[in-house]
Amino acid sequence: MVNDSIAPYFAPLGDVAYAAPLALAKVTGMTETLGLLFFTFQMGFMLSFGFNFITLPKYRKLYSIVTGLFLGFYFHGLGYFVCILQFSCFYPFLRFLSRN
Numbered sequence: 001m002v003n004d005s006i007a008p009y010f011a012p013l014g015d016v017a018y019a020a021p022l023a024l025a026k027v028t029g030m031t032e033t034l035g036l037l038f039f040t041f042q043m044g045f046m047l048s049f050g051f052n053f054i055t056l057p058k059y060r061k062l063y064s065i066v067t068g069l070f071l072g073f074y075f076h077g078l079g080y081f082v083c084i085l086q087f088s089c090f091y092p093f094l095r096f097l098s099r100n
Helices: 007-017 019-028 032-053 057-096
Strands: none
Touching (some): 007 019, 019 032, 032 057
16 A cells, blocks of 8 residues: 555545446445456456557567556556566566476
C-alpha cells in the first residue's frame, strides 16, 4: 500500500482511475476487489485487440510488456514491484543455467 504520508497526493488520481470499477462493484453488489479484478480482466481483453495490428516482433514484445505492466500496477498498485522483483530473481537461472 501507499505510505500514509504520500497517500493524499495520489488520492485525486486514484479517485478517477478507480471510479469505473468501484461503480461496477456498487451496482452489481460485488466487493470492491472483485469489481476491480473483473474490470482489469476486461481491460486486458480489450487491450489484446491492439496486439493483432502490430507486425514487428520487437514492437509486439514492447506492447506486451507495457500493457502487462500497466494492468499489473493498475490492479496491484505499488505492491506490484514485489511481483516484478520475484520474477526478476529467477531470470538469471533461466538465462545462464540452461538444460544443454
